[in-house]
Structure formats: C-alpha cells, structure tokens
Amino acid sequence: xxxxxxxxxxxxxxITILAISAFTHLWNAAGFPDIFFDEAAYMHxxxxxxxxxxxxxxxxxxxxxxxxxFLAGVLGAIGYPQSLHTLSDPSSISLLYLVPRIIMGILAxxxxxxxxxxxxxxxxxxxxxxxxxxxxxxxxSWIFRRILLDSIxxxxxxxxxxAALYSRESKHNTLLVLLSGACLGLAIxxxxxxxxxxxxxxxxxxxxxxxxxxxxGLWLIPVIMIPLAWPVxxxxxxxxxxWIYDVFYYQTHRTGGSxxxxxxxxxxxxDPVLFWLAAAALVFAAIRRDHFIITWFVPFVVFxxxxxxxxxxxxxxxxxxxxxxxxxxxxxxxxxxxxxxxAKVCMVIVIxxxxxFGMANLVDIITTDMSSAQYAAISYVANDTKYTHNAxxxxxxxxxxxxxxxxxxxxxxxxxxxxxxxxxxxxxxVSDPHFHFDLNLGKGLVNLYNSTHVVSxxxxxxxxxxxxxxxxxxxxxxxxxxxxxIRVR
Numbered sequence: 001x002x003x004x005x006x007x008x009x010x011x012x013x014x015i016t017i018l019a020i021s022a023f024t025h026l027w028n029a030a031g032f033p034d035i036f037f038d039e040a041a042y043m044h045x046x047x048x049x050x051x052x053x054x055x056x057x058x059x060x061x062x063x064x065x066x067x068x069x070f071l072a073g074v075l076g077a078i079g080y081p082q083s084l085h086t087l088s089d090p091s092s093i094s095l096l097y098l099v100p101r102i103i104m105g106i107l108a109x110x111x112x113x114x115x116x117x118x119x120x121x122x123x124x125x126x127x128x129x130x131x132x133x134x135x136x137x138x139x140x141s142w143i144f145r146r147i148l149l150d151s152i153x154x155x156x157x158x159x160x161x162x163a164a165l166y167s168r169e170s171k172h173n174t175l176l177v178l179l180s181g182a183c184l185g186l187a188i189x190x191x192x193x194x195x196x197x198x199x200x201x202x203x204x205x206x207x208x209x210x211x212x213x214x215x216x217g218l219w220l221i222p223v224i225m226i227p228l229a230w231p232v233x234x235x236x237x238x239x240x241x242x243w244i245y246d247v248f249y250y251q252t253h254r255t256g257g258s259x260x261x262x263x264x265x266x267x268x269x270x271d272p273v274l275f276w277l278a279a280a281a282l283v284f285a286a287i288r289r290d291h292f293i294i295t296w297f298v299p300f301v302v303f304x305x306x307x308x309x310x311x312x313x314x315x316x317x318x319x320x321x322x323x324x325x326x327x328x329x330x331x332x333x334x335x336x337x338x339x340x341x342x343a344k345v346c347m348v349i350v351i352x353x354x355x356x357f358g359m360a361n362l363v364d365i366i367t368t369d370m371s372s373a374q375y376a377a378i379s380y381v382a383n384d385t386k387y388t389h390n391a392x393x394x395x396x397x398x399x400x401x402x403x404x405x406x407x408x409x410x411x412x413x414x415x416x417x418x419x420x421x422x423x424x425x426x427x428x429x430v431s432d433p434h435f436h437f438d439l440n441l442g443k444g445l446v447n448l449y450n451s452t453h454v455v456s457x458x459x460x461x462x463x464x465x466x467x468x469x470x471x472x473x474x475x476x477x478x479x480x481x482x483x484x485x486i487r488v489r
Contacts, residue, residue, distance in 0.1 A: 010125065013129060014113075014116060014129070014132070017112065017116070017129070017132045017133055017136055018109055018112060018113060018132075018136075020133075020136045020137060020359075021108065021109045021112040021132075021135070021136035022105070022109050024136055024137060024141055024142075024359075024362055024363075024366065025104070025105035025108040025109060025141065025144055025145060026102060026105035026106075026109075027366055027367070028366055028367060028369075029098055029101040029102055029104075029105055029145060030094040030095070030097055030098035030101065030371065031094075031368070031369045031370065031371055031372065032142070032145070032365070032366050032367070032368050032369065032370050032371070032478070033142065033145060033146065033370050033371070033477075033478040034370040034371050034374065034460070034478040034479065034480045034481035034482075035097060035371050035374050035398040035480065035481060036146055036398075036478075036480060037396055037397060037398065037434045037480065038146075038148060039097075039146050039147040039148065039398075040396065040397035040398035040399075040400075040401060041397045042067060042068060042071070042147055042148070042149065043071075043097075043100065043147060043397070043401055044057075044397045044400070044401040044405075044414065045057055045065075045067075045068040046068045046071040046072045046075065046100075047072075047401050047405040048068070049068050049069060049071075049072035050072045050075065050076055050080075051405070055068065055069055055233060056233060056234075056237065059237070059239045059242040060242070060246065061230075061234060061239070061242055061243045061246035061247060062246060063149055063190075063191055063192070064188075064189045064190060064191065064192065064227060064229075064230040065230065065233070066186060066189040066190045067149040067152050067153075067190045067191070070152055070190070071100060071103070071147075071152070074103055075099065075100065075103075078099075080099055081096055081405070081406050084096065084099070086406055086407075088379055088382040088383050088407065089379055090372065090375035090376045090378075090379045091375075093375045093378050093379055093382070093402065094371070094372075094375045096402055096406060097147075097371070100147050101145055101146075101147060104144065104145055104146065104147055104148075104151050104152075105144075105145065107144075107151060107152065107154070107155050108141070108144040108145075108151070110155050111135065111144070111154055111155055111158060111320065112132050112135050112136055113132075114155060114158035114159060114162055114320075115128075115131050115132055115135050115158065115320045115323060115324065116128045116129070116131065116132040117162055118158065118161055118162050118165065118320075118324065119131040119132070119324045119327060119328075121162070121165045121166065122165060122292055122324075123324070123327070123328050123331070124331070126327075126331045126347075127324070127327040127328045127330075127331045128327070129327075130326070130327035130330055130331065130351055131320075131323045131324045131326070131327035132323075133351060133355055134274065134323040134326055134327065134354070134355075134358070135319070135320060135323045137355050137358040137359040137362060138271050138273070138274040138323075138358040138362070139270060139271045139274075139358060139361045139362045139365060139471055139474060140267065140270045140271035140274060140315075140319065140474075141319075141362065142362065142365055142366055142474065143270075143312070143313045143315075143316065144316065145366075146313065148313055148316070149190050149191040150191060150313055150314065150316035150317060151316060152190050153186075153187040153190035153191050153194050153317070154187075154316055154317060154320070156183045156184070156186045156187040156190065156194075157183070157184065157187040157194055157197055157317060158320060159179075159180075159183045160179075160180045160181070160183035160184035160187065160197070160201050161180075161197070161200065161201055161204070161296075163176045163177070163179040163180035163183065164176070164177070164180040164201045164204035164205050164208065164219075165204060165208070167180065167204075167205065167208055167209060167215075168208035168209070169208075173209055173215070174215075174218065177205055177209065177215050177218055177219045178218060178219070178222065180201060180205060180219060181218070181219040181220065181221060181222035181223045182222040182226065184197065184198065184201055184222075184223050185222040185223045185224070185225065185226030185227060186226060188223070188226070188227045189226050189227045189229065189230065192227075192247075193300065193303055193304075193314075193317065194317065196299040196300040196302075196303045196317075197296065197299075197300070197317070198223065199295050199299055200292070200295040200296045200299075201219075202216060202219065202220075203291070203295065205219045230243070231243055257308070257309035257310050257311055258309075258310050258311065258312075259305075259308055259310060260301070260304050260305045260310060262310070263304070263310045263311065263312050263314060263315065266312040266477070267312070267315060269470075269473045269474075269476075270312070270473065270474050270477075271358075272470070273354060273357065273358065274322065274323070274326070274358070277326045277329070277354075278322035278323070278325055278326050280329060281293075281322070281325035281326045281328065281329035282294075282297060282322070282325050284325075284328075284329050284332070285325050285328070285329075290328070293321055293324065293325045293328070296318065296321040297318050297321050297322070297325075300317055300318050301318065312477060330347060330350060330351065331347070334346060334347040334350075361470070361471035362471075364471055364472070365471055365472070365474050365475070368461065368465070368475065369460075369461050370460060370461070370462065370475065370478040370481050371460075371481045372460070372461075372481070373458035373459055373460040373481045373482070373483070373484050374398055374399070374432070374458075374460075374480070374481040374484065376458045376484075377399060377430055377432075377458050377484040377486065378398075378399050378402055378403065380456055380458075380486055381393060381395070381399065381403060381409070381428060381430060381486065382402070382403060382407045382409070384409075387426075387428060387455050387486070387488045388428050388486075388488075390410075390411075390424075390426065391411065391424065391426040391427060391428045391488070392411045392413060392424035392426065392427045392428065393409060393411060393412045393413060393428045393430070394413050394416035394427065394428065394429050394430070395412070395413075395416065395428075395429070395430035395435075396416070396430070396432060396434055396435055396438075397414065398432070398434075398480065399430045400412050400413070400414045401414070411424060416435075416438070416445065426488065426489070427448065427452070427488065427489040428486065428487070428488050429449060429452055429485070429486070429487040429488070429489075430484065430485075430486060431449070431484065431485040431486075431487055432480055432481070432482075432483070432484045432485075433479055433480050433482055433483070434480050448489065449487070451489050452487035452488055452489045453487060453488065453489075454485050454486070454487050455486050455487070455488050456485070456486040457483065457484065457485045457486070458483075458484045459482070459483050459484075460479075460481040460482045460483065462475055462478065462479060462481075462482050463482075
C-alpha cells in the first residue's frame with residue numbers, strides 16, 4: 001500500500017512541514033527555554049574566537065573547538081554583537097541570545113529537510129513525510145533550540161549519511177564519498193561522540209560502491225584528519241598532557257551527570273509518545289534486521305552507557321533515527337491492512353492524531369517565558385548602580401560574557417568557583433540555581449557568599465506551572481532562570 005500523491009501535492013506537504021518546523025524551532029526563541037549554563041559557556045568561547053584570541057580558551061579540553069569556530073564564523077559575518085547596538089535594558093539584552101538561537105532554529109529546519117531526504121532515499125516518501133512531521137512537532141524537539149554542540153553537529157552528521165546514500169551508482173560517487181567523510185569529520189570535530197556513526201556511514205560507503213576498499217579509504221581520510229586538528233592545536237599550545245588527561249580520563253570519570261537509565265526516564269517525561277513509539281519501532285527494526293536503523297542507534301546508545309556521564313540533550317544525534325524508525329513502523333503496519341482505502345484512512349488518522357497531540361503540547365511549552373529574569377539580572381548589573389560600580393562581579397557564563405564582552409565591565413570573574421578569597425573591597429554575586437549548585441565546590445566561595453546580602457531579586461514564571469504533570473514536566477529542565485539574587489559584600 002502506498003499513499004500516492006501528485007508531485008505538486010508532495011511539494012506542498014514538505015513545504016508545509018518545513019514551515020511548521022520553522023515555527024516550532026524559532027517562535028519565542030529568546031524567551032524559551034531558559035539560558036542554560038552550557039549554552040552560555042559556548043557563547044563565551046565563541047566570543048573568545050570573535051575577539052581573535054584563538055580557538056581554545058585556557059587548557060581545558062572538554063570538547064573540540066569547531067563548534068565555537070562555526071558560531072563565530074556565522075555571527076562574525078553579520079557583525080555580531082556590534083550590529084545589535086545593545087542597550088542595557090532587558091529587551092535589548094535578549095537579542096544577544098535571540099540571534100544565536102535563531103541560528104540553532106535554522107539548523108533544526110535544515111535537519112528536518114535532511115531527515116526527510118534520508119528517509120525518502122532509504123524507505124520511500126510516505127516514511128519520509130512521517131519522519132519529518134514527527135521531528136517537527138513532537139515536544140522533545142524544543143531541546144534543539146539550545147545553543148549546544150549537539151545541535152551544531154547534527155546537520156553535518158545527517159549530511160554525511162545522505163551523501164553516503166546518494167553515492168550509490170552516482171557518476172559523482174567520489175565527490176559524494178569525500179563530502180560524506182568531510183561532514184562526518186566536522187561532526188566529530190564538533191563533539192567526539194559523533195564517531196559512533198562511523199560504522200553506519202562506513203558500511204554505506206563500503207557496500208554502495210564498486211571499488212569498496214578504495215572508497216572506504218578515501219572516506220576515512222577526512223573523517224580522521226579533520227578532528228586531528230584538535231590534538232595538533234594542543235601540541236602547538238604546549239597543552240598535550242592536558243588534552244590526554246581530559247580526553248582519556250576526565251571525560252570518562254566526570255561526576256554530576258546522569259546514567260543512561262536516568263536520561264531515558266527524562267525522555268519519557270518529556271515526550272512519552274515519541275519515546276515509546278520509537279522503542280517499538282526499534283524492536284520492529286531489529287526483528288526485520290534493518291541494519292540502517294540499528295547501526296545508527298545502537299553504537300551511540302552503547303557509548304552513552306559506557307561513559308556514564310550523560311545529560312538529557314545527549315539524545316540529539318539519535319532523535320532523527322527514532323523519528324525515521326517510527327515513520328517506517330507506521331508505514332509497514334498500514335501495509336498489513338488488506339483494504340487499501342481503509343489503510344490510507346487509518347494512516348492519515350494515526351499521523352494526524354499524533355501530530356495534533358504533539359503540536360498542542362509543544363506550543364504549550366514554547367510559548368512560556370523562562371528567561372526574562374536572567375535578562376533582568378544582567379541589566380541590573382550592567383546599569384552600574386551604586387552596588388555594582390567598580391565591584392568584582394562573580395557570575396556564571398549566562399551573565400559574565402555579556403557583562404565582559406558587550407558592556408566591557410571590568411573585574412568580571414567568569415570561573416567564580418575557583419575563587420578562594422575576596423580580591424576587591426566590593427563584590428557582587430549573581431546567584432542563580434546553577435550558582436547554588438557550584439557553591440559546594442569550595443569552602444572559600446561559601447564563606448564569601450555567606451558574607452553577602454541581597455540587594456535585588458528576579459523571579460521567573462516557572463512557579464505558574466505544575467512541572468509534575470505533562471507537558472509541563474519539560475519545564476523542570478528550564479529552571480536556571482527561576483530565582484536570581486543580586487548579592488553584594
């Protein structure tokens with residue numbers, strides 16, 4: 001059974017899906033979600049590149065540096081941040097996060113199209129349309145709004161897979177194989193776990209080309225050589241020992257994260273429909289011995305299990321294959337219905353029901369305001385009041401890079417948890433939920449914090465929602481703008 005559409009109707013559908021994807025990933029981008037610690041850290045590193053200070057800041061090698069180079073290249077092309085003419089009011093400050101989040105949203109729309117093309121090439125147009133719809137409207141798609149390395153690497157990863165698929169029987173197979181390798185190399189150069197996709201793409205290149213070993217070797221060259229720029233840079237900087245420690249010990253012995261079971265439970269809380277639908281689809285794929293889906297999903301999840309330290313957004317590289325697997329399952333089940341007309345109606349009803357459910361819950365989430373308190377806190381410190389004038393500012397990256405790189409305030413201490421004693425007679429703390437977590441990192445910081453008093457406080461809107469019930473359980477992961485105190489000593 002095939003739900004046949006004319007070319008005109010097909011184009012209308014995919015354009016509609018992309019328009020929906022643009023809405024779900026771009027609407028209220030500055031207001032939702034909150035400004036997460038990791039997002040701000042990547043923006044801080046991006047500003048380091050934009051100022052011409054090199055690709056790496058310091059000697060911490062937690063991730064490769066292509067992510068900040070990519071962001072700096074795009075933002076620098078539009079004259080960011082000078083072109084925004086930022087004032088010290090909250091609405092103006094919000095633009096500093098709106099612009100990079102728009103870039104993330106555009107990448108997510110590109111992901112939607114690439115998912116469609118991959119599924120179309122492998123499984124046909126029906127599965128492709130369903131996969132793209134699921135990626136666009138299901139509630140967990142809000143995590144693609146964050147300024148994260150996982151969001152940056154995903155289009156490169158998807159393009160690598162697509163180029164490998166199209167290399168089969170192509171007159172330009174050599175160029176496509178090189179493109180596939182270069183894209184995967186850039187994905188790995190953005191964040192190391194992308195290497196888990198190598199078995200999938202490598203097998204496609206090997207089995208889809210006549211000169212198998214030659215093409216595989218050609219593909220491996222950029223896959224390996226591009227990420228090697230990371231250790232080479234550490235050697236040039238004299239930090240090779242730091243690189244070895246961070247990559248081979250620190251990354252596998254980090255504390256404070258969650259295990260695979262915990263982030264799976266988080267996925268269920270955020271998006272139970274997609275999780276269980278994808279789980280059933282993955283089992284179905286295993287029964288059918290669908291090596292494409294299994295080889296994409298399993299190595300990555302095994303890697304997450306082995307490293308132990310995980311966060312909920314680590315699911316990003318496999319959410320596309322979960323959507324594709326679900327699309328294939330729905331199509332295959334509809335084909336079991338003997339009457340074609342009934343099968344068509346059933347498939348349309350199922351997809352429409354899932355889409356309406358997902359979209360309704362996603363809209364409930366993305367129209368909330370989770371970040372205005374953070375912008376207000378930045379504005380308070382930037383306005384140079386009697387409390388903040390000529391003071392040492394201790395604040396997390398969400399605030400510090402703006403105060404330092406945009407408003408050029410002096411004495412902004414980015415890595416506040418390394419402070420053991422006061423350096424200035426006047427000290428300002430920007431104390432948010434993440435800051436409270438970091439207080440446990442040093443007794444000296446606790447003593448300094450205890451000597452302060454509150455001069456202003458800003459509350460977010462999360463208290464208006466019951467985060468114990470769906471879909472507002474998603475808001476439980478957007479709490480860093482919940483309650484912020486400006487404290488002075």
